[in-house]
Amino acid sequence: MFMAGIIDLLLTPRTEEEAVVINHTNELVVLDKIPYDGDLPLKEYDLSRNFVECLRTEVPAPRANTYVLNIVKVEATESRVTLSTNYSTMRSQFALRRWIPELSLDSPERALILQYVLPIGGTMIIESIDKKILIEERGQVEVPGKYMLAPAGGCETRNWKVFPEPFRSIKGEAWEETGLLPGDYSPIGLIGVARDVTDGFNPTLLYHTTIQLPLEEIIAKAESLAPEAGEHQRLMGVDVESSELLHFCTKNTPQMIGNGLGGIIAFGNYKYGESWVHDATRTLEKYGWEIKNNNRKFPA
Numbered sequence: 001m002f003m004a005g006i007i008d009l010l011l012t013p014r015t016e017e018e019a020v021v022i023n024h025t026n027e028l029v030v031l032d033k034i035p036y037d038g039d040l041p042l043k044e045y046d047l048s049r050n051f052v053e054c055l056r057t058e059v060p061a062p063r064a065n066t067y068v069l070n071i072v073k074v075e076a077t078e079s080r081v082t083l084s085t086n087y088s089t090m091r092s093q094f095a096l097r098r099w100i101p102e103l104s105l106d107s108p109e110r111a112l113i114l115q116y117v118l119p120i121g122g123t124m125i126i127e128s129i130d131k132k133i134l135i136e137e138r139g140q141v142e143v144p145g146k147y148m149l150a151p152a153g154g155c156e157t158r159n160w161k162v163f164p165e166p167f168r169s170i171k172g173e174a175w176e177e178t179g180l181l182p183g184d185y186s187p188i189g190l191i192g193v194a195r196d197v198t199d200g201f202n203p204t205l206l207y208h209t210t211i212q213l214p215l216e217e218i219i220a221k222a223e224s225l226a227p228e229a230g231e232h233q234r235l236m237g238v239d240v241e242s243s244e245l246l247h248f249c250t251k252n253t254p255q256m257i258g259n260g261l262g263g264i265i266a267f268g269n270y271k272y273g274e275s276w277v278h279d280a281t282r283t284l285e286k287y288g289w290e291i292k293n294n295n296r297k298f299p300a
Helices: 049-054 092-103 108-116 166-178 215-225 242-251 257-270 274-284
Strands: 005-016 020-028 067-076 081-090 120-126 134-138 146-147 152-154 188-196 206-210 232-239 290-294
Touching: 005 067, 005 257, 020 166, 049 290, 067 092, 081 092, 092 108, 120 146, 120 257, 134 215, 134 257, 146 257, 152 166, 166 206, 166 215, 188 257, 206 257, 215 232, 232 242, 242 257, 242 274, 257 274, 257 290, 274 290
Parallel strands: 005 290, 020 081, 120 206
Antiparallel strands: 005 188, 067 081, 120 134, 120 152, 134 146, 134 232, 188 206
8 A cells, every 4th residue: 555654643632822831941952964062952862973974865054053942742631731842953853854764664763863853843723714724735945736734834943042932933924924913813722743754754733723714815815915925836725524624635645744634633633523533544544644643642
């Protein structure tokens, strides 16, 4: 069977900002051939310098001095989500995406990297008044032509002393990519964490909100106001009716980014519960997706 991808997925009750507890440690996890010369203490994780030097693919230098929030662990209860974090770097995030495909699935170094190098992204699932969620076809940024929930982006800062708060970060992405401000939509809630472990590799925090606008107006706003509208090749909507959600995922399997698919499953869990997730997981297996549903913690 063709393997579309493997997704690590943590599903949480919808948890608003005040019930998400962040325990942060100012230390740095690095995946890079260039030694770090800053003033954060390094978190060592037994990956040898010789092994890193032997990796073939060259990694570009995007914003080399940018720090990215990095997951240590996420734990969820019915009333609270606890997010433990430290820092990684933007270079490490790009190295993760380029070096992991070089390694065999049973490589101990691969397992080690995927345990410690977990730079956080985020995506907001916007549910319109006419019962659709916003999807983007990516432009010439990363993975052009692939389908992803919109808006999406990282939790990053140029100065590690200025903490890149996750809820504030995704609200910033909403403005940059869709032209929406916090007053335009309801308070956002965290509904899960997804990580595609075959493509992309960094975990994505999954948020949900509703908005009193039809999808057509959301798209018009994004195309006319959003500073980074060019990241989208196309914006579209998916009907939130349970069977339509799943049909979109199966019909578009070759175009789906795993973290985007994980977001749709988390949204289905929020809207329709565990039985929908169970049916969706079994159906998606037939299309080559393996969904690893973690129980209340991430990574498993």
